[in-house]
Amino acid sequence: MMPDEERLKQGPVAIFECLQEIPCDPCADACQFGAVLAFQDINDLPQLDYDACNGCGNCVSRCPGLAIFVIDMTWSEDKALLKLPYELLPLPQKGDEVRCFDREGTEVGQGRIVRVVQSLRVGTPVLWVELDKELALDVRHVAPLSGGGERDG
Amino acid sequence: MKQVDIAVVGAGPAGLHAALMGAERGLDVLVIDNAGQAGGQLVKQTHKFFGSREQRAGTRGIHIADELTKKLSTYTKARLWLSSTVLSYYPADQTLMIEDDAESIRLIQAQRLIIATGASEKLLPFPGNDLPGVYGAGAVQTLMNVHGVKPGRKVLMVGAGNIGLIVSYQLLQSDVEVVAVVEAAPHIGGYAVHASKIRRMGVPIYTSHSVKAARGEQVLERAVIWQLDEQWNGIDSTQFELPCDVLCLAVGLSPLTELLWQAGCRMVFVPELGGHVPWHNGRGATSVPEVFVAGDAGGVEEASSAMATGALAGLSAVESLGQCPDYAEATGAWSRELDALRAGPAGSKIRKGLQSLQL
Amino acid sequence: MRISEHPILKFRRGHRVRFYFDGQEMKGFEGEPIAAALHAEGVRVLHYSEAGRPRGFFCAIGNCSSCLMMVDSQPNVRTCITPLRAEMDIRTQRGRGVLSGEQSEDRES
Numbered sequence: 374m375m376p377d378e379e380r381l382k383q384g385p386v387a388i389f390e391c392l393q394e395i396p397c398d399p400c401a402d403a404c405q406f407g408a409v410l411a412f413q414d415i416n417d418l419p420q421l422d423y424d425a426c427n428g429c430g431n432c433v434s435r436c437p438g439l440a441i442f443v444i445d446m447t448w449s450e451d452k453a454l455l456k457l458p459y460e461l462l463p464l465p466q467k468g469d470e471v472r473c474f475d476r477e478g479t480e481v482g483q484g485r486i487v488r489v490v491q492s493l494r495v496g497t498p499v500l501w502v503e504l505d506k507e508l509a510l511d512v513r514h515v516a517p518l519s520g521g522g523e524r525d526g
Numbered sequence: 527m528k529q530v531d532i533a534v535v536g537a538g539p540a541g542l543h544a545a546l547m548g549a550e551r552g553l554d555v556l557v558i559d560n561a562g563q564a565g566g567q568l569v570k571q572t573h574k575f576f577g578s579r580e581q582r583a584g585t586r587g588i589h590i591a592d593e594l595t596k597k598l599s600t601y602t603k604a605r606l607w608l609s610s611t612v613l614s615y616y617p618a619d620q621t622l623m624i625e626d627d628a629e630s631i632r633l634i635q636a637q638r639l640i641i642a643t644g645a646s647e648k649l650l651p652f653p654g655n656d657l658p659g660v661y662g663a664g665a666v667q668t669l670m671n672v673h674g675v676k677p678g679r680k681v682l683m684v685g686a687g688n689i690g691l692i693v694s695y696q697l698l699q700s701d702v703e704v705v706a707v708v709e710a711a712p713h714i715g716g717y718a719v720h721a722s723k724i725r726r727m728g729v730p731i732y733t734s735h736s737v738k739a740a741r742g743e744q745v746l747e748r749a750v751i752w753q754l755d756e757q758w759n760g761i762d763s764t765q766f767e768l769p770c771d772v773l774c775l776a777v778g779l780s781p782l783t784e785l786l787w788q789a790g791c792r793m794v795f796v797p798e799l800g801g802h803v804p805w806h807n808g809r810g811a812t813s814v815p816e817v818f819v820a821g822d823a824g825g826v827e828e829a830s831s832a833m834a835t836g837a838l839a840g841l842s843a844v845e846s847l848g849q850c851p852d853y854a855e856a857t858g859a860w861s862r863e864l865d866a867l868r869a870g871p872a873g874s875k876i877r878k879g880l881q882s883l884q885l
Numbered sequence: 886m887r888i889s890e891h892p893i894l895k896f897r898r899g900h901r902v903r904f905y906f907d908g909q910e911m912k913g914f915e916g917e918p919i920a921a922a923l924h925a926e927g928v929r930v931l932h933y934s935e936a937g938r939p940r941g942f943f944c945a946i947g948n949c950s951s952c953l954m955m956v957d958s959q960p961n962v963r964t965c966i967t968p969l970r971a972e973m974d975i976r977t978q979r980g981r982g983v984l985s986g987e988q989s990e991d992r993e994s
Binding site for chain 1: 866868
């Protein structure tokens with residue numbers, strides 16, 4: 374479930390990588406802008422109204438499957454911003470350089486943490502990672518420069 | 527002899543829900559569990575639950591266990607005996623024999639009995655499966671998530687169902703390396719989102735692969751893995767070794783049904799439900815009028831379903847004592863929850879199992 | 886082998902106490918299962934079967950008998966669910982174990 378190129382050019386937007394019908398619906402309650410459409414059946418796949426989504430990332434912290442990401446291709450001239458859920462220690466800090474991994478666990482480049490959001494008590498921490506635009510659609514995991522994630526590929 | 531309205535065996539998600547249904551309606555309820563802590567397997571579940579808000583989706587299992595136990599403790603007529611083992615059930619006079627936490631034997635007569643004993647882990651036969659380091663997934667979770675001890679340095683996970691995938695992720699969260707997940711079936715059985723979490727952290731998942739042998743002198747040092755053909759036979763030419771000090775078995779669960787057999791319940795073999803299960807009517811009633819079943823003991827499912835089947839069994843037991851004026855309304859709500867949980871493709875196996883149970 | 890920091894869990898541990906494993910002094914937390922304390926100290930062989938095969942931790946819920954050890958001279962203690970206490974004398978068990986006094990005194994019926 375990927376928004377089209379036009380939508381990506383308009384600013385931050387959530388990407389739901391939830392492609393299998395499973396009984397789960399916390400994302401429907403997570404969005405205060407009504408961008409996640411109400412479920413008819415708990416097994417439904419989530420439906421996102423891309424026009425209503427402002428990429429705030431609240432759903433990212435609420436998804437039990439850690440399957441939601443936010444991409445902002447308008448972050449800067451040459452960099453994109455990726456918001457991803459992170460449930461590991463040590464939690465990277467603002468300013469840290471991190472190694473970036475794709476969905477298969479292959480290291481594809483580096484990024485920099487620009488913010489760490491830990492607002493809700495039950496919410497998963499959300500990392501804001503600044504990275505090259507061409508990496509934003511592929512990177513789904515980060516690790517500190519030293520230690521962790523040393524098993525590439 | 528002490529008498530209670532309802533005895534519940536097992537203080538997991540199903541048993542606690544069943545007990546709450548009785549306690550909320552003013553009955554004497556006794557919950558017995560052989561563990562030292564209530565919550566059953568919930569106490570090991572650090573991940574956020576799926577399901578809907580009613581089933582506490584987004585809440586971690588460890589917090590659900592606390593919440594349910596606290597709620598039960600607010601009812602003065604509800605009691606919880608921990609570190610207590612039910613040794614047997616005598617259907618003729620509806621009596622349970624229990625070894626309590628002081629290792630004394632106690633007899634309890636219960637008007638209604640709800641069996642919520644859960645399930646035990648299945649084993650996998652291969653040479654060396656008795657080596658120290660070959661552990662059940664439940665044991666790995668207990669060691670790591672309850673006692674804060676790393677099970678080892680390099681773990682090979684066997685089974686890519688939800689338990690295998692979730693425990694792999696929990697190991698990574700505890701900073702333990704997961705060298706691989708092997709799965710005998712040609713497809714990952716667990717949810718894709720759980721698999722994605724460990725894939726992006728670099729853990730390979732080998733489908734159509736199994737363990738040929740575990741090797742080591744005194745303890746596990748390495749595992750021999752091989753690919754399976756379409757008849758699930760190992761292919762010699764494909765075998766390779768993976769160094770590991772833990773081999774974690776997550777190859778399915780079987781309902782724990784000893785007390786149901788003892789009670790004389792009609793038992794049915796249903797592979798989709800995990801093996802022998804008591805016949806039940808979908809609301810916990812078994813073929814023995816005083817005996818009800820809840821949770822995995824009636825068919826292996828997820829914890830969210832166990833909470834619902836527990837509530838239904840509790841309500842049915844209360845109703846059978848003539849004490850449940852809101853039976854239709856309350857069971858209606860829980861049944862709808864349960865049907866919704868089982869409605870999608872992920873619930874097809876359990877639906878098929880429940881269907882064949884009724885044949 | 887202890888988890889010092891965990892992203893989700895906080896471990897409430899008892900007092901740090903001394904115990905003995907096959908005569909060797911070790912430390913663990915009071916109240917945790919004996920097998921967990923041993924595991925944290927790197928001890929993985931808890932028992933030898935009748936045939937002499939090593940046995941370790943397995944089910945962690947007191948069901949499987951793989952973790953039976955001699956504790957304070959009592960054989961067949963399920964160490965995966967028996968809480969650790971200070972000064973416990975814990976020993977690797979071989980086979981079925983021997984009850985204290987079994988060889989020297991008549992067994993009571």
